[in-house]
Every structure is written in structure tokens, then in C-alpha cells.
Amino acid sequence: MPLFYPMYQPYVIIVLPAILLSLYAQFKVQSTFQRYLQVPAASGMTGAEVARTLLRRQGLDNVRVEAIPGNLTDHYDPRDRTLRLSQQVFYGNSLAALGVAAHETGHALQHATDYVPLGVRSALVPAANIGSQMGLPLAVFGFFLNSGFMLQLGIVLYSAAVLFQLVTLPVEFNASSRALALLEGHGMLARQEVGGARAVLSAAALTYIAATLAAILQLVRLLLMAGLLGGRRND
Numbered sequence: 001m002p003l004f005y006p007m008y009q010p011y012v013i014i015v016l017p018a019i020l021l022s023l024y025a026q027f028k029v030q031s032t033f034q035r036y037l038q039v040p041a042a043s044g045m046t047g048a049e050v051a052r053t054l055l056r057r058q059g060l061d062n063v064r065v066e067a068i069p070g071n072l073t074d075h076y077d078p079r080d081r082t083l084r085l086s087q088q089v090f091y092g093n094s095l096a097a098l099g100v101a102a103h104e105t106g107h108a109l110q111h112a113t114d115y116v117p118l119g120v121r122s123a124l125v126p127a128a129n130i131g132s133q134m135g136l137p138l139a140v141f142g143f144f145l146n147s148g149f150m151l152q153l154g155i156v157l158y159s160a161a162v163l164f165q166l167v168t169l170p171v172e173f174n175a176s177s178r179a180l181a182l183l184e185g186h187g188m189l190a191r192q193e194v195g196g197a198r199a200v201l202s203a204a205a206l207t208y209i210a211a212t213l214a215a216i217l218q219l220v221r222l223l224l225m226a227g228l229l230g231g232r233r234n235d
């Protein structure tokens with residue numbers, strides 16, 4: 001579809017820095033994770049043990065912890081209160097495994113304590129899904145079809161996806177800071193080991209920053225296209 005070739009898309013260069021940052025962040029998270037996967041924690045606990053122990057000590061016996069396939073597929077699902085950890089994290093006792101397990105436990109704690117940004121984020125999911133799938137194509141088609149209405153509707157829809165990315169940032173940063181405090185506070189990591197877990201979680205945070213930057217720059221680009229369309233129509 002020639003319409004979507006970059007050369008036909010005005011201002012596409014604006015998004016380039018975010019694409020480069022995303023590539024760097026993905027490289028960084030993989031390399032940092034692999035590096036600290038090789039460093040065992042002195043406590044000898046596995047990711048699953050860390051998650052279950054922290055949950056129990058916080059009174060969250062209703063949260064299940066289970067293993068799932070894949071690499072860096074770890075997540076907490078608030079719908080069925082289940083913490084799913086990848087094999088390397090679930091069975092592993094590395095600084096990387098413990099950092100990720102405690103981070104996901106942090107999300108379960110956010111859910112249990114009605115942490116506001118998490119609630120806002122969950123509420124935005126349906127709108128953000130529509131916005132990220134339909135907003136951009138609709139806006140770009142609108143631009144080429146000279147339809148200000150389609151372009152503006154695309155921008156409104158896409159804004160929901162941008163908002164979702166923005167709200168994701170405090171949720172992720174908060175889960176990581178909870179994780180590091182819990183690991184050290186409960187004696188699961190020694191002070192000198194915390195740095196390794198922090199490096200893994202900081203690299204993961206960079207991927208969220210890159211995604212947010214990409215979404216914001218894409219929105220700026222659509223707004224510039226709307227200005228261009230307005231100018232073209234006034235000629």
C-alpha cells in the first residue's frame with residue numbers, strides 16, 4: 001500500500017528519535033537482564049519464593065503465583081489476581097529473577113491498595129486499544145483523503161493511547177521502587193546486591209519511556225499534519 005510508505009508521510013522524521021531510543025532500550029533490557037541472570041542472590045531464594053513470601057507478608061494470600069513460557073513475559077493480571085512469572089524468573093535465584101519477581105509483586109500491592117494510577121490505567125485499556133489500532137491509520141487516511149473530520153477523529157482516538165502510555169510511567173516506576181525496598185527490607189537481597197536488581201528494573205523502565213516518547217511524537221506529527229491539511233484547504 002504506497003500510501004503508507006514513509007516518503008509519502010509528512011513529518012515522519014519527527015518520530016525517528018523515539019524509534020532509535022526504543023531499539024536501544026530493547027537492547028539494553030535484554031543485555032542487562034542476561035547479565036544479572038548470571039549473578040545468583042546470596043539468599044538462594046527463587047523468584048517464585050520471593051513473590052509468594054512478599055505477598056504472604058503483605059497479607060495478600062489471594063494472589064496466585066504461576067510460571068508461564070517465554071522470555072520477559074512476566075506480568076500481574078489484576079482480573080484474576082494472578083502473578084505470572086517466566087521460567088527464568090519463577091525458578092531462578094539470580095538478581096535479575098528476584099528484581100522482576102518483586103516488581104510484579106509491586107503491581108499486586110498497587111492493586112490491593114487501590115493505587116490510583118493503576119486504576120486509571122486499567123480504565124483506559126479499552127479506549128487505548130481502539131486508539132492504538134485505529135487512531136493512526138484513520139488520521140493518515142484522513143490526511144490523504146483531504147478529510148479534516150477523519151484526521152481529527154484519528155487524533156482524538158490516538159490521544160487515548162498516548163494518555164495510556166503516560167499513566168503507565170508512574171505505575172511502572174512505583175512498582176520498581178516498591179520492589180527494591182521490599183527486597184532489601186525483607187532481607188532477600190543484601191545492600192550490595194540491590195544495585196544489580198535496580199539495573200535490570202531501570203533498563204525495563206527505559207522501554208516504557210521510549211514507548212511514551214514515541215506515542216507523544218506521533219501525536220505531535222498528526223497535529224502538524226492537521227495544520228498542513230488546514231493550510232492546504234485554505235489555499
Ligand SMILES: [Zn+2]
Pocket residue numbers: 103104107171172175
Ligand atoms: Zn511492571
